[in-house]
Amino acid sequence: xxxxxxxxxxxxxxxxxxxxxxxxxxxxxxxxxxxxxxxxxxxxxxxxxxxxxxxxxxxxxxxxxxxxxxxxxxxxxxxxxxxxxxxxxxxxxxxxxxxxxxxxxxxxxxxxxxxxxxxxxxxxxxxxxxxxxxxxxxxxxxxxxxxxxxxxxxxxxxxxxxxxxxxxxxxxxxxxxxxxxxxxxxxxxxxxxxxxxxxxxxxxxxxxxxxxxxxxxxxxxxxxxxxxxxxxxxxxxxxxxxxxxxxxxxxxxxxxxxxxxxxxxxxxxxxxxxxxxxxxxxxxxxxxxxxxxxxxxxxxxxxxxxxxxxxxxxxxxxxxxxxxxxxxxxxxxx
Amino acid sequence: xxxxxxxxxxxxxxxxxxxxxxxxxxxxxxxxxxxxxxxxxxxxxxxxxxxxxxxxxxxxxxxxxxxxxxxxxxxxxxxxxxxxxxxxxxxxxxxxxxxxxxxxxxxx
Ligand code: SF4
Numbered sequence: 001x002x003x004x005x006x007x008x009x010x011x012x013x014x015x016x017x018x019x020x021x022x023x024x025x026x027x028x029x030x031x032x033x034x035x036x037x038x039x040x041x042x043x044x045x046x047x048x049x050x051x052x053x054x055x056x057x058x059x060x061x062x063x064x065x066x067x068x069x070x071x072x073x074x075x076x077x078x079x080x081x082x083x084x085x086x087x088x089x090x091x092x093x094x095x096x097x098x099x100x101x102x103x104x105x106x107x108x109x110x111x112x113x114x115x116x117x118x119x120x121x122x123x124x125x126x127x128x129x130x131x132x133x134x135x136x137x138x139x140x141x142x143x144x145x146x147x148x149x150x151x152x153x154x155x156x157x158x159x160x161x162x163x164x165x166x167x168x169x170x171x172x173x174x175x176x177x178x179x180x181x182x183x184x185x186x187x188x189x190x191x192x193x194x195x196x197x198x199x200x201x202x203x204x205x206x207x208x209x210x211x212x213x214x215x216x217x218x219x220x221x222x223x224x225x226x227x228x229x230x231x232x233x234x235x236x237x238x239x240x241x242x243x244x245x246x247x248x249x250x251x252x253x254x255x256x257x258x259x260x261x262x263x264x265x266x267x268x269x270x271x272x273x274x275x276x277x278x279x280x281x282x283x284x285x286x287x288x289x290x291x292x293x294x295x296x297x298x299x300x301x302x303x304x305x306x307x308x309x310x311x312x313x314x315x316x317x318x319x320x321x322x323x324x325x326x327x328x329x330x331x332x333x334x
Numbered sequence: 335x336x337x338x339x340x341x342x343x344x345x346x347x348x349x350x351x352x353x354x355x356x357x358x359x360x361x362x363x364x365x366x367x368x369x370x371x372x373x374x375x376x377x378x379x380x381x382x383x384x385x386x387x388x389x390x391x392x393x394x395x396x397x398x399x400x401x402x403x404x405x406x407x408x409x410x411x412x413x414x415x416x417x418x419x420x421x422x423x424x425x426x427x428x429x430x431x432x433x434x435x436x437x438x439x440x441x442x
Binding site: 058059071225 | 373
């Protein structure tokens with residue numbers, strides 16, 4: 001009698017929130033760099049936070065764009081944390097000096113993630129189209145450490161780094177980062193346009209993940225995370241007893257600068273606007289969200305023994321490449 | 335200190351949510367005689383990993399705010415489920431022991 005995802009989950013646990021698509025960088029893989037959307041005033045942002053509190057959604061992660069471009073970021077975060085929300089963000093680190101770090105701490109941020117794509121400074125700068133960006137990113141890690149804020153590091157795995165991810169882990173150790181997120185490459189925005197140059201082949205993804213899972217199991221001084229359902233068939237993968245497949249539209253939703261909700265940042269389908277539509281109506285009844293939660297095996301997934309845990313892999317990638325949620329993840333090597 | 339006079343307190347690093355809609359449905363199912371032991375009603379996020387507690391576990395968890403003694407919590411549950419305290423005591427103790435072992439709970 002309790003077969004639906006929403007029988008247990010009355011709301012997502014995390015809102016990934018882009019307050020602004022503005023950014024001072026122009027990275028090759030960015031899903032959002034070419035987006036332009038009206039931004040909300042601080043008062044409306046606070047109204048959204050009130051909705052998240054009422055819906056008991058405990059986590060907000062600010063992404064972007066570069067979150068620090070919004071001067072009211074500290075006020076917004078302080079408003080959310082005062083009401084018990086757990087706030088974190090991802091930044092390119094370029095605007096994060098000692099004073100910004102102190103303000104982040106005071107506004108209650110639980111952790112701050114810095115994006116670093118290569119341990120080789122020249123390669124990182126080139127990928128991010130910004131000379132000096134590596135030095136700024138590691139300087140940001142240092143100032144965050146100085147003020148005592150928990151640091152994480154995010155690296156999007158692509159052709160430039162998949163054979164050198166050990167070096168990224170060593171870099172994280174040098175800066176005493178708590179957790180490294182090895183994000184899987186998404187074919188959205190510039191990531192889609194530059195897919196040929198940046199994305200790995202399915203066989204390369206398999207090789208990468210076999211090694212990354214092995215390293216994760218043997219690493220005890222650093223938390224390594226990669227949230228990619230397509231690895232469900234590999235040894236060493238911990239299945240989640242509560243949620244199979246992509247977590248988008250289930251454990252998390254994505255908020256755009258104008259209050260539009262999408263299942264995740266990589267699926268350009270608006271399911272409603274949080275300021276204008278009833279949240280419960282969206283959460284329980286959105287056809288898009290319900291399709292994502294109740295996928296049906298398509299193509300080679302039909303005969304795959306891993307389908308229950310994998311659910312066809314990353315729904316955003318399937319949708320970007322085939323226009324169909326139910327097609328197999330294009331990264332799948334099976 | 336006597337176990338029954340200790341006040342259990344949830345680990346404040348654990349983020350949790352009582353799923354009231356589910357709880358109401360599980361209570362109705364229980365009244366209709368269905369097995370609901372496996373049904374979660376409280377979600378916990380512990381160091382990034384999700385867990386769920388069933389109806390009884392979830393109710394106990396919600397009461398562990400450091401103001402109530404084990405004795406009071408057990409009495410409240412006995413009242414809620416119309417069973418005797420004796421029937422509950424060992425289960426409640428087992429539950430507290432497990433949570434304490436996991437570091438999810440301490441006594442104040
Ligand atoms: S065939 Fe489908 S279900 Fe199987 S591993 Fe690939 S994407 Fe996942």
